[in-house]
Amino acid sequence: MKERLTAAMDKIGLPRLIIGLFLIVFCVGAAILKLPMSMLLSDMLVRFGMNAVLVLAMIPAIRAGTGLNFGLPLGVICGLIGAVVAIEYKFSGLTSFLVALGVSIPLAVLTGYLYGLLLNRIKGQEMVVGTYVGFSIVSGMCIFWLLAPFHNPEMVWAYGGTGLRNTITLESSFDKILNNFLAFNIGQVQIPTGLLLFFAFLCLLLWFFSRSKSGMAMHVAGSNPRFAQSCGINVNKMRILGTVLSTVLAAVGILVYNQSYGFLSLYNGPLMMAFPAAAAILIGGASLRRATIGHVIIGTFLFQSVLVVASPLFNVIVEGSFSEIFRGIISNGVILYALTTGREE
Amino acid sequence: MMAMKLELAKNSSVLTVRIRQKLIEMAVPLLFLVLCGIGAYFAQLSPVFLINEIIMRMARNPLLVLALIIPVVAGMGMNFAITLGAMAGQIGLIIITHYEINGITGLLVAALIATPFAVLFGYLTGKLLNRAKGKEMITSMIFGFFANYVWQLFFLAFVGSIIPMRNEKLILSTGVGLRNTIDLAGIRQSLDNLLKIQVVQGLSIPVSTLLVVALFCVLITFFMKTKLGQDIRAVGQNMEIARISGIDVDRVRIYAIIISTVLAAWGQLIWLQNIGTLNTYGSHVQVGLFAVAALLIGGASVTKATIWQVLLGTFLFHTLFIISPVAGRNLVGDAQIGEFFRVFVAYGVIAVALLLHAWQKYASTKKL
Numbered sequence: 001m002k003e004r005l006t007a008a009m010d011k012i013g014l015p016r017l018i019i020g021l022f023l024i025v026f027c028v029g030a031a032i033l034k035l036p037m038s039m040l041l042s043d044m045l046v047r048f049g050m051n052a053v054l055v056l057a058m059i060p061a062i063r064a065g066t067g068l069n070f071g072l073p074l075g076v077i078c079g080l081i082g083a084v085v086a087i088e089y090k091f092s093g094l095t096s097f098l099v100a101l102g103v104s105i106p107l108a109v110l111t112g113y114l115y116g117l118l119l120n121r122i123k124g125q126e127m128v129v130g131t132y133v134g135f136s137i138v139s140g141m142c143i144f145w146l147l148a149p150f151h152n153p154e155m156v157w158a159y160g161g162t163g164l165r166n167t168i169t170l171e172s173s174f175d176k177i178l179n180n181f182l183a184f185n186i187g188q189v190q191i192p193t194g195l196l197l198f199f200a201f202l203c204l205l206l207w208f209f210s211r212s213k214s215g216m217a218m219h220v221a222g223s224n225p226r227f228a229q230s231c232g233i234n235v236n237k238m239r240i241l242g243t244v245l246s247t248v249l250a251a252v253g254i255l256v257y258n259q260s261y262g263f264l265s266l267y268n269g270p271l272m273m274a275f276p277a278a279a280a281i282l283i284g285g286a287s288l289r290r291a292t293i294g295h296v297i298i299g300t301f302l303f304q305s306v307l308v309v310a311s312p313l314f315n316v317i318v319e320g321s322f323s324e325i326f327r328g329i330i331s332n333g334v335i336l337y338a339l340t341t342g343r344e345e
Numbered sequence: 346m347m348a349m350k351l352e353l354a355k356n357s358s359v360l361t362v363r364i365r366q367k368l369i370e371m372a373v374p375l376l377f378l379v380l381c382g383i384g385a386y387f388a389q390l391s392p393v394f395l396i397n398e399i400i401m402r403m404a405r406n407p408l409l410v411l412a413l414i415i416p417v418v419a420g421m422g423m424n425f426a427i428t429l430g431a432m433a434g435q436i437g438l439i440i441i442t443h444y445e446i447n448g449i450t451g452l453l454v455a456a457l458i459a460t461p462f463a464v465l466f467g468y469l470t471g472k473l474l475n476r477a478k479g480k481e482m483i484t485s486m487i488f489g490f491f492a493n494y495v496w497q498l499f500f501l502a503f504v505g506s507i508i509p510m511r512n513e514k515l516i517l518s519t520g521v522g523l524r525n526t527i528d529l530a531g532i533r534q535s536l537d538n539l540l541k542i543q544v545v546q547g548l549s550i551p552v553s554t555l556l557v558v559a560l561f562c563v564l565i566t567f568f569m570k571t572k573l574g575q576d577i578r579a580v581g582q583n584m585e586i587a588r589i590s591g592i593d594v595d596r597v598r599i600y601a602i603i604i605s606t607v608l609a610a611w612g613q614l615i616w617l618q619n620i621g622t623l624n625t626y627g628s629h630v631q632v633g634l635f636a637v638a639a640l641l642i643g644g645a646s647v648t649k650a651t652i653w654q655v656l657l658g659t660f661l662f663h664t665l666f667i668i669s670p671v672a673g674r675n676l677v678g679d680a681q682i683g684e685f686f687r688v689f690v691a692y693g694v695i696a697v698a699l700l701l702h703a704w705q706k707y708a709s710t711k712k713l
Contacts, residue, residue: 070483122703128483129699136692142685147677275490322502328494332487339484340476 015283015334019302026309035312038188046179047304049195050260053202053253054273055280055300057246062281062291063210064242065222065235066119068335071130071243072274073138074115075250078108083255083264084164087173088152097174097259104251112247116240131274138271145266168264174255175262195260202252203293209245218242223289253277279303279331282338303330373698374644377661384668387675395667397548402663403656404537404554405619408561408612409636410643410655412605417650418569419601420581422482423637423695426470426602428489430609431629432496433463437614438529438623439500443512447531449539452618455532459610466492467606471599478584482647482699489633497626523625533621554615561608562652568604577601581648609636638662638691641698648702665690 009017030040054072061069082104086096115133122129146163150156155168169175181194209215221228221238228235254273258264281291284299311323368375385395409427416424437459441451470488477484504510505521517524537551544550568574579587580597588594613632617623640650643658666687673683 118700121707122700123707124479125699125703125706127480128486129696129703131483131486132692132696132699136689136696139685139689139692143682143689146679146682146685275487322498325494325497325501329491329498332491332494335487336473336484336491339480339487340473 013285015337016285016298016302019283019306019330019334023302023306023309026306026313029313030309033313033316035316040309040312042188042190043308044301044305045189046192046195046260047308048301049179049192049199050257051277051280051304052199052296052300053249053256054277055253055284055296056199056202056206056293057249057253058277058281058286059206059291059293059296060218060242060245060249062286062289063222064218064239064246065225065289066126066130066239066242067288068127068274068278068281068338069130069243069246069250070127070274070278071115071119071134072246072250072277073134073270074111075108075247076254076270076273077137077141078111078247079104079251079254079258080264080266080270081107082251083170083173083258084148084150084155084168084266087155087168087170088150090152090172092173094174094177097177097255100174100255101252104255105248108248108251109244112244113240115247116243119243120236120239134274135271138268142267164266166265166267166269168266170258170262170264174259177259178256179260192260195256198256202249203296206245207293214238214241275335276303276327276331279334282334283330288338306330370644373642373694374657374661377642377665381661381664381668384665384672388668388671389675390668390671393545393548395664398667399660399664400548400550400555401619402666403660404551404558405616406612406639406663407558407655407659408615409609409632410612410639410659411558411561411565411652412608412612413636413640414565414605414650414652414655415568415577415601415608416481416605417640417645417648418581419577419598420584420648421474421598421601422485422647423633423640424470424485424602424605425482425633425637426474426485426489426492427605427609427612427636428629428633429466429470429492430463430606431613431632432492433459433466433606434610434613434617435623435625435629436462437610438532438617439515439523439527439625442527442529442531442623443510443515445531447535449532449535451532452535452614456611456614459614460607463607463610464603467603468599470606471602474602475595475598486633493630496629500625525625527623527625529617529621529623532618534619536615536618551619554619557615562656566652573597573600634691634695635662638694641694646698646702662691 012020030037054076057072057075058069061067079100082100082102085103086100089099091099115130118133119126119130148164150164154172155164157163157165178194178198179192181197183193184191210219217228217233218238218241220231221233221235222242225235228238254270280299280303281295282299283303284295284297286292286295286299307323307327310326314322314326409431412427412430413424416422434455437455437457440458441455446454470485473488474481474484501522504523505516510516511520515523515527534551536557537554539553540551540556542550542552569578576587576592576597577600579590579592580594580601584594587597609632613629617628620628639658639662640655641658642662643654643656645651645654645658669687669690670680670683673686674680676682
């Protein structure tokens with residue numbers, strides 16, 4: 001009995017179990033406090049959709065054997081550049097979203113390629129180097145945002161300052177472009193159809209890719225590099241491919257995130273983006289070496305839902321920005337857990 | 346004759362190789378020396394002001410950087426988790442401010458209170474890092490982030506509600522949580538002023554603090570010669586060989602982190618007594634980042650760090666810190682660009698140093 005229990009525990013995984021329990025307890029708490037359930041459910045769906053693509057970006061990196069992609073901010077910055085360009089030329093609606101994608105994806109391919117080359121030279125230390133490469137590029141880009149020759153008055157400081165604003169509204173461009181697409185209500189719960197469909201579409205693409213020849217090769221290269229080499233797979237090339245895919249998904253992910261959020265946040269906005277995404281996929285049951293689309297869906301749903309329910313709940317019980325603290329403790333705690341329980345090695 | 350010539354040629358080539366090696370080692374500090382020079386040229390600061398600032402920083406910062414040395418020697422890389430040591434120091438300060446223990450006594454009491462906390466935090470960090478061998482740096486970094494949120498939880502939500510504490514100077518008007526800034530008037534510059542020499546108007550030397558820093562430099566040098574110090578070095582060189590020769594590797598690694606954390610706690614005390622105000626939720630956040638960047642700018646690597654590199658790195662990094670906002674404002678008309686630049690330098694230096702190290706390590710394993 002005890003053995004079966006521990007086996008079941010192993011299968012579910014401690015992070016998933018704890019966050020799942022939190023979610024149940026919080027939901028019961030919310031019901032007792034009579035918080036508006038329909039609003040919470042709508043929020044859960046939106047928050048799931050807006051974060052899921054960024055979490056999805058972790059998959060190719062983990063599968064290619066480079067671990068959690070803490071260099072995610074690189075892709076995020078490519079996405080932001082795409083968005084800024086789309087706004088500068090005053091595109092609006094769906095066109096602006098497509099222009100942003102069109103600009104950022106090639107940029108992300110290039111960035112991912114260079115980043116992949118770099119990661120191939122530092123095997124075994126990808127996570128810490130990636131973190132600091134990400135940090136330094138984000139802080140270097142702060143100078144770019146300050147000096148870049150953009151002129152659209154929506155984006156630059158009105159007077160007294162130079163450079164782009166910290167937060168840029170997307171009202172005139174692609175605010176809620178996916179969220180509102182085919183959106184409908186079930187009771188009082190709003191379903192952001194376009195957002196969920198877009199995510200499903202990306203999942204499908206990734207699924208097809210993983211069934212393809214290069215997808216298989218990438219998986220083998222990631223899980224057993226020596227064996228892959230003996231099969232004639234070019235491991236380094238596969239790692240670059242994984243990094244490129246991850247960076248592109250990060251760029252797309254931040255655009256999806258921003259269109260739902262309604263604002264771009266530049267400067268230090270992307271600095272810490274990688275950690276919640278990494279935490280989400282780990283909560284879903286992934287490890288540093290194994291990740292599936294299922295992990296992304298479960299993990300993002302659990303993590304974001306807990307946060308959605310927690311924040312009004314904490315506001316009722318205690319004062320202050322307690323939900324932010326809660327988020328930080330969970331996301332860093334989960335990453336620490338994954339780093340210190342290397343059972344897959 | 347021929348043999349002599351050969352010998353000579355060999356000697357000279359050995360010499361050039363040695364010079365080249367030294368140059369490569371010194372490349373990073375030299376680069377930053379040049380950067381500082383260019384910055385100083387554009388900043389046009391008065392020399393008295395500049396020298397005063399540099400001396401002040403050379404007194405208050407090196408101990409935090411020194412705290413990093415022993416984990417590096419132990420082969421654990423940069424201990425980004427010295428954030429926890431800084432927190433231990435701040436706990437001491439919060440308690441003495443609460444009980445209004447002032448002056449140098451207050452500072453000493455704070456150090457006394459901080460030490461057991463630092464030992465405990467160091468022990469926890471060490472335990473954790475032993476479970477993540479080969480991934481120490483990323484783990485210590487994430488642990489630092491984690492601890493920062495626990496700190497916020499504790500002092501923002503628990504103090505005043507679960508832990509009874511009433512003090513208008515410390516607690517927010519709602520009765521729960523510490524204020525964002527805490528005035529440390531009671532101990533402000535109590536160590537600096539113990540023995541301070543004013544050279545000219547606007548230039549004074551906090552001799553007492555400098556002496557404390559010097560004392561710790563000497564202590565660490567001696568410590569590395571003791572049995573435990575030698576064990577730490579052995580573990581750093583090769584864990585397997587150390588284990589075979591009978592060293593309890595895990596235990597030695599925990600000791601290394603405990604020492605590092607305690608030094609960081611005291612370092613944070615020295616830093617904050619000079620600053621004079623505690624930013625409750627911010628003072629400790631960047632401690633790890635700036636200390637690591639300073640050490641690397643001094644020419645240290647992830648596996649090798651000396652006391653001279655600590656001093657040189659602190660000097661260069663903080664000179665750049667003083668100069669870059671002013672230089673940025675004079676060059677582009679915006680001080681913010683200098684701010685961004687120095688943060689970029691801090692992160693960038695760490696990225697490049699980690700990159701070079703990982704690259705070398707990977708290249709050497711590939712050769713084998």
